Amino acid sequence: MSLSKEAIQHIESQAIIAAAKPIVIDGGTSVAVLPEAVSLRSLEQYQPLRDRFRGTLRTHSLRDFTKYVAAHDNANQPRPGGFIDQDAMSATVIFNLGEPDHAGHGDDVAVLTLKPTAAYSALQGVVGRALSQKELAEWLEDWLPNLEAQDGETTLQMLQAINAVRRMVIKATSQRDSNVGDFSASRSAMDEIEAKSQDTLPSAFIFTTVPFEGLDVADIKLRLSVITGRDEPLLKLRWVGEEAQREAFAQEFKDVLEQEVGGLVPLTIGTFSLGK
Template identity: 80%
Template sequence: MPLSKEAIQHIESQAVIAAAKPITVEGGTTVTVLPEGIRLHTMEVFQPLRDRFRGAMVTHSIEDFAKYVKAHETDDAAPVDPRGFIDQDAMRATIIFNLGAPGAAGHGDDTAMLTLKPTAAYSALLAIRGSTLSQQALAEWLEDWLPNLEAKAGEADLPMLQAINAVRRMVIKATSQRDSNVGDFSSSRSAMDEIEAKSQDTLPSAFIFTTVPFEGLQPAHITLRLSVITGRDEPLLKLRWVGEEAQREEFAREFKAVLEQQVGGFVPLTIGTFALGK
């Protein structure tokens, strides 16, 4: 009785499995020949303990992150050549405890990640800076964050309540000027309209917003320049963060310095991100 195609394939598969032996190719990679469809099953779930420690810890707290790293380093199961990477743009740090080295690579599946969370005041600043606001909206925002603010009129200090009243009492003033010239053979006319925003009180030129931008960092003094947009019946206002890019870079440098102080003695830190290759 002739064997079916399926039976022949089954016999071939069993023969390949029986004869399969690991082969080490150049470069140290180990391979073996197995039939298609064969799956490997781990017995780890049936063991009292896992084969190795692995996991992913995530936090917003620098203090808790440092505690976890130090405890991990002093654990009985010593990690394999840990490495830390700092993403300054995202204000995020990732430590891979079992990364290993090029000659002895680890699995890279035991990690801790710290992402700094903006404080409420800093989040409020990010939400409003550069936005076009009405008088009422800006005045209410200034009142909400009054403890964090100082007002400036040029180089002079301005009481905050007076600055808020000045924002509320702004008016648009329009003036027109017309010139007319007549000659023997020609005539010309010109008109110029000037629109400006004024207040009955001294209008602030800038605000100093003081806040801790992220938990674990030092307070920062952020200058917000006030600009007024005319051309409508009611003025529109904007707060521009002066030197935003440079100050954000300073936050990132401080973040790295704090991490160096907290965990630099336990784990080498590198600026950048890292992804395990396949």
Template identity: 50%
Template sequence: MSLSSEAIQLITDTALVAAGKALLTHTPTAILPEGAKVVDLEKYQAGRSRFRGVLATNSLVDFSAYVTERAIEGARGFINQDDMTCTLIFNLGTDVVPGHADDRAVLRLKPSAGYKAAQEIPGRAMSQKDLSDWIEDWNTSLTATDEAGQPMSIVKAIAAVRTITIKASSESDHAVSETRTSRSAMDQIEATSKETLPAALVSSVVPYEGLSVRNITLRVSVITSGVQPMLKLRWVGEEVQREEIAQEFKSVLDKHIKDAAKLTLGCFDSK
């Protein structure tokens, strides 16, 4: 007599229920019917089998306090300089005894309002009104200098930007000899202002919480190719300053965390 597949499945399920087979895993599991599926029984316990979770914060102080408070042996932190983030893994483990790497703390520094404004403005072609309004909005953190590097008041810098005029002039040269005739022409376009135009704006800002004040020099240039003058700012030494800020980020974290975790520049993918 042959048995149907349904009958065989029923006999198997009955045997599993009767045996109540438990698996030798750290988190309690058991084989149950429905195709001998493995079921996690952790949710039925009074507590979790192990601590896990992710703390996400923008506060360097709170991140450091959390890591220091736990101070788990073998904790490792990985700093991403491009994103100004630090991912700290408490249960990474070792090659011999690897951990689950799911107990983490993630710090993502949030740029200050002034630093964000100083990053967004370079490279943009702006009208006189746009730039003068921007200077006025951030006047408390800005200083202006002339071509000689001498300081000038922000009020005069705003007035100079608002009163730019463009002057155009042409010059032609003619030369005649027995064998040839030559002609050259040169157009000159000059941007002037009733006030002395600022050569640079210096933004003094704390880029991120816990870091030191940075002086960001924004060189002013006037574009005279159009009907109306346009202005652009260029961040002088941008790459160098960004690297310095990233290095300071690691240094400040080291001071706050101390021996609670080892920090490394880079990213880690636990797969």
């Protein structure tokens, strides 16, 4: 009795499957010899429960993130790890990260990304932009409870400051000199353009807000400058000490996380991605 090529290959495949044993390579990697046509299928979807918990939580709420990390603490899982991205104001906790000699799957994750408050977002939307009198006055009116106007060391009433912005006018003055000689003539002209208001124009504003949920209230100083050279003045708000204050927000974010979840998860500054 002769067997076909397909029958022989089938018998060989079955023999390989029956005799297959894991082969451990130096370094701990396990492989097995299997026929080319054999594929592995998970039966997890047919079981009442999953083989292990895995998933990703994404939230903007520091409070909910903290509660989830505290409730998710599981001594049976590999060691967790936490990573703080201060530039993005975000944090990631991998609950089954493990260690180099006892690595976990790293697929049970919680991600926190702080969302700017409405007031802080509004501030970032106008800082550094050239605004018309109407645009700036309306923005000041919208965020009146968060603002304080200053003229040097003097505090101004906000309504007075808003009126000063609305009632600004452009004033132009010219001065010309002429000198004529027998063989030469010279003429110079100096034009001066300045913006003035019938009310005292503030030199700066203090904008008070919580920049992100979970952080403390911050006072942000905005220096007011006027751009002339047009029929109507343009106004610009400059954030005084912007970079230093943003760094302070990031440091405060790290300190808050250390206080809230540092006792549950070791935290590291930086980002992390699992290798394949």
